[in-house]
Amino acid sequence: MSYAKPNFRHPRLPKNALGYTVSDYDGAISTLCAGCGHDSISAAIRNACFLSSIQPHRIAKLSGIGCSSKTPTYFLGKSHGFNSVHGRMPSVATGASVANRDLTYIGISGDGDTASIGMGQFVHLIRRNVNMTYIVANNGCYGLTKGQDSATADLGSLSKYGAANQFEGIDLASLALLQGASFVGRSFSGDKEQLEPMIRAAIAHKGFAFIDVVSPCVTFANHVGSTKSYSATRTQLDAMPLDFVPMREEIRTQFDAGTSQAVTLHDGSVIHLHKARDDYRTDDRMAALASLQESKENAKFLTGLLYLDPNSQDLNQTLNLASRPLNDLGKVELCPGSRVLNSINEGLR
Amino acid sequence: MKQIKGVNDFVVKFANVNGTGSASANHLFAKAIFRMGIPVSPRNIFPSNIQGLPTWYEVRVSSKGYLGRRGGVDLMLCVNPQTIEDDLASVEPGGYFVHDSTKPLAPHLKRDDVTFLGIPLTEMCMREFKAARLQQLLKNVVYVGALAALLDINFSILKDLLSDQFKGKEKLISPNVHALEMGYQYVTENFKCPLPIRLQQGVNDAPHIRESEHILMNGNTAAALGAIYGGATVAAWYPITPSTSVVDAFSKYAERMRIDPGTGKKNFAILQAEDELAAMGMVVGASWNGARAFTATSGPGLSLMSEFLGLAYFAEVPVVLIDVQRSGPSTGMPTRSQQSDILAAAYASHGDTKHVLLFPATPRECFDMTVQAFDLAEQLQTPVIMMSDLDLSMNDWMSPPLEWDDDYEMNRGKILDAEGLDSIETWGRYLDIDGDGICYRTLPGTHPSKGAFFTRGSSKNEMAVYSEKGEDYVQNVDRLLRKFETAKSYVPKPKVHDPIPVKKPKTDLKLGALFFGTSASPSYEAVEILAAEGYPIDVMRIRAFPFHESLDAFVHDHEMVFVIEQNRDGQMRQLIMNECHIAPDKLASVLNYSGTPITARTIAAQIRKALDTQGSNVVKLHPETA
Numbered sequence: 001m002s003y004a005k006p007n008f009r010h011p012r013l014p015k016n017a018l019g020y021t022v023s024d025y026d027g028a029i030s031t032l033c034a035g036c037g038h039d040s041i042s043a044a045i046r047n048a049c050f051l052s053s054i055q056p057h058r059i060a061k062l063s064g065i066g067c068s069s070k071t072p073t074y075f076l077g078k079s080h081g082f083n084s085v086h087g088r089m090p091s092v093a094t095g096a097s098v099a100n101r102d103l104t105y106i107g108i109s110g111d112g113d114t115a116s117i118g119m120g121q122f123v124h125l126i127r128r129n130v131n132m133t134y135i136v137a138n139n140g141c142y143g144l145t146k147g148q149d150s151a152t153a154d155l156g157s158l159s160k161y162g163a164a165n166q167f168e169g170i171d172l173a174s175l176a177l178l179q180g181a182s183f184v185g186r187s188f189s190g191d192k193e194q195l196e197p198m199i200r201a202a203i204a205h206k207g208f209a210f211i212d213v214v215s216p217c218v219t220f221a222n223h224v225g226s227t228k229s230y231s232a233t234r235t236q237l238d239a240m241p242l243d244f245v246p247m248r249e250e251i252r253t254q255f256d257a258g259t260s261q262a263v264t265l266h267d268g269s270v271i272h273l274h275k276a277r278d279d280y281r282t283d284d285r286m287a288a289l290a291s292l293q294e295s296k297e298n299a300k301f302l303t304g305l306l307y308l309d310p311n312s313q314d315l316n317q318t319l320n321l322a323s324r325p326l327n328d329l330g331k332v333e334l335c336p337g338s339r340v341l342n343s344i345n346e347g348l349r
Numbered sequence: 350m351k352q353i354k355g356v357n358d359f360v361v362k363f364a365n366v367n368g369t370g371s372a373s374a375n376h377l378f379a380k381a382i383f384r385m386g387i388p389v390s391p392r393n394i395f396p397s398n399i400q401g402l403p404t405w406y407e408v409r410v411s412s413k414g415y416l417g418r419r420g421g422v423d424l425m426l427c428v429n430p431q432t433i434e435d436d437l438a439s440v441e442p443g444g445y446f447v448h449d450s451t452k453p454l455a456p457h458l459k460r461d462d463v464t465f466l467g468i469p470l471t472e473m474c475m476r477e478f479k480a481a482r483l484q485q486l487l488k489n490v491v492y493v494g495a496l497a498a499l500l501d502i503n504f505s506i507l508k509d510l511l512s513d514q515f516k517g518k519e520k521l522i523s524p525n526v527h528a529l530e531m532g533y534q535y536v537t538e539n540f541k542c543p544l545p546i547r548l549q550q551g552v553n554d555a556p557h558i559r560e561s562e563h564i565l566m567n568g569n570t571a572a573a574l575g576a577i578y579g580g581a582t583v584a585a586w587y588p589i590t591p592s593t594s595v596v597d598a599f600s601k602y603a604e605r606m607r608i609d610p611g612t613g614k615k616n617f618a619i620l621q622a623e624d625e626l627a628a629m630g631m632v633v634g635a636s637w638n639g640a641r642a643f644t645a646t647s648g649p650g651l652s653l654m655s656e657f658l659g660l661a662y663f664a665e666v667p668v669v670l671i672d673v674q675r676s677g678p679s680t681g682m683p684t685r686s687q688q689s690d691i692l693a694a695a696y697a698s699h700g701d702t703k704h705v706l707l708f709p710a711t712p713r714e715c716f717d718m719t720v721q722a723f724d725l726a727e728q729l730q731t732p733v734i735m736m737s738d739l740d741l742s743m744n745d746w747m748s749p750p751l752e753w754d755d756d757y758e759m760n761r762g763k764i765l766d767a768e769g770l771d772s773i774e775t776w777g778r779y780l781d782i783d784g785d786g787i788c789y790r791t792l793p794g795t796h797p798s799k800g801a802f803f804t805r806g807s808s809k810n811e812m813a814v815y816s817e818k819g820e821d822y823v824q825n826v827d828r829l830l831r832k833f834e835t836a837k838s839y840v841p842k843p844k845v846h847d848p849i850p851v852k853k854p855k856t857d858l859k860l861g862a863l864f865f866g867t868s869a870s871p872s873y874e875a876v877e878i879l880a881a882e883g884y885p886i887d888v889m890r891i892r893a894f895p896f897h898e899s900l901d902a903f904v905h906d907h908e909m910v911f912v913i914e915q916n917r918d919g920q921m922r923q924l925i926m927n928e929c930h931i932a933p934d935k936l937a938s939v940l941n942y943s944g945t946p947i948t949a950r951t952i953a954a955q956i957r958k959a960l961d962t963q964g965s966n967v968v969k970l971h972p973e974t975a
Contacts, residue, residue, distance in 0.1 A: 080793035091630025099640035327639035348564035
């Protein structure tokens, strides 16, 4: 790291319920290209964790490989992070999550990391309903290797070099819905108003929370003809705004209650969905799939909280894990002792 | 014809069709001999198949306590027409051939130097039992009854074992006992019993086995118990023969011993992964988070795990991997034993990597070394791979009982808790404060403001900050090498035994033999055979990599050293050459890689041939490597 952030903090920075300021959630200075959508996602994560008053050191950040996976350096500097191997963050997160069920897990991946090399691990992560937030910074291209199409690039989308993508793109939100994900959202890195509450809801959700964030690559996919450029995304955006109200916080929202649908999460926090689309419901998986398909056919880019099962059973419950984290257990709980071993010997004679 | 004779010293082999229930009957036979207090070692030689293919079960009885394979068959019991010709041909001259005589043997199946003992097994069962399934299953029990008479097995022990086996299903006991009696009665009426080869309770010339109350168990069960006692809480795996039963057994014991008494909830997690890549990823994630985690796999899984093994090596995350070795890729030989993952495991992954390996030779060592693997992995903050094999892991071995010291405390290595972080002056994840190459680890969630860092592969400096500077990289990998040096004093030392006195030595060469794992038992036996012939050979059993300095000294102190192992390329020999800087000429390979465990006779023959044919001090068994 060639840059250091100044240590100066404004004395009157607002504090959250735990007394932390937003700068307590900062990371190192980003080394991504200026204007990269991923930096907006990092900022949204930082703000979401600040606003939700989570102790920074009780969060674990995990990533795979790629531009997206470098970003955990750029937020939550007081949290442990793990830059694992390409496409395999889901397995690392699964192991970490069962080892200590008390931490908050945020996984950051990209479209190459998730939709290609990590596809196998991704669907199994959904299948197990690991209690974590999984964000894909989706730009449809491989940035670090200089702009090759990824598996989420839309059919016909033009690369920087002018070639049209010949293959159908994989829609990760639809895939997650089909695979039974208990929380599926889609957003745009430039839509802070929507993304921040969505991340807060995802963290509050018990189970696997997936957010597909279109995050334009300013260097390799921000030209005319690219369907994941800033301009294309903005012109096609069909956003469903939402609000997130944490448990016990006074319900204050700039929208009036009559136009929104409220969903209570297992911890008591509430998500407000604003009815930009008249009768959208977050408890209908098939409708969510249909909406995604419909918006695609109409050349629209639908964003918002698409599906949520507030009663989902996460992996820790499925495994019937003890409430005390496995990594905290000692000899007394783990080692049966010599008497038991002698009786095992007896049975082998 | 001169018949083979002897008390408590012979090899019996069963030739069966798999899926016919023969395995449990054959096990009954071996267990009865074990209960008689006679050293016995059964081996299942089975196909990668569920039903219909040939399968064998070899039982060695050795009053001297040799538990490895001897080679050759003294009594063949063949009930598989598919293999009968080869099975008959494999009997030693003077041996015995027991077969189903319901139909006469084909005229070409003849040997003048073998005693044929025909028993109408099918006919007897058709007559006696109505249900087709019973007719098939009990045929196996009838032949065990016949062998009881032919070899003088204590009949009441067999009956006790059947009662144990069918506890809860008492209705099955009486037809099984009846089947035993049918076989017993038929041979006593038709042949002279017992045969010149036979058993005798209490005749046991192996003090090491006689004096301790041995148990009969397989290595995978022992390793699973090691994981329980070693404090493993996370097991992540993908099913693969022959390692599957490690996690099966872990699951069985954990369900009994790891349930929280207050809540009924589990103090363990078993994750059946989507593949071995994910299995190892889960282990890495759980260990990074401070849980003791392990996986078990075999060759192809080891290949898939190599990427993560490299990451764990560089990121310095503890990993315990139990590699149950088998033969080669794809299908066909997964149920055959080898020691052929040595190099793949030692240097697994890309970049400069070396891993700690442990080589158990008995179930007792599978248990002890699994416990030790968890300590070593945390002390050294690196992957530790226990190299078992199919022969050790899936066959029942007589073993000293497992022992546990209740004063044992898990050695978690250098982990800083919140207090430790507050008291340490300067902390960097990769700062070598103690000079042993091992740095101080922190776990996620420990301290509100200290100790957090970003775990990465290779691009970092001592403070765990991203760096692509050449000097930072070099500094880091050199420290990892220093850590590997430290590991030499942590891992189990090789075992050296007193030389066997040789009266009239035929050579003045200083000879040595190195071996490990399941090659050990038949190697000890071969060395005794050769000592009796006038060849004194000193032995050392390797138990870990990196190699202890006494191994270098052993090689340097001998003029010729045989490296006995079960793979084609002499992988351990190569590893020794490479790591100890030994000239190739000095190390001669003794090999078997057929998929069936190496025999004492093969080892003795290869060494004998090497010594007989060489005129100088140099034996070149492998001219291409000389």
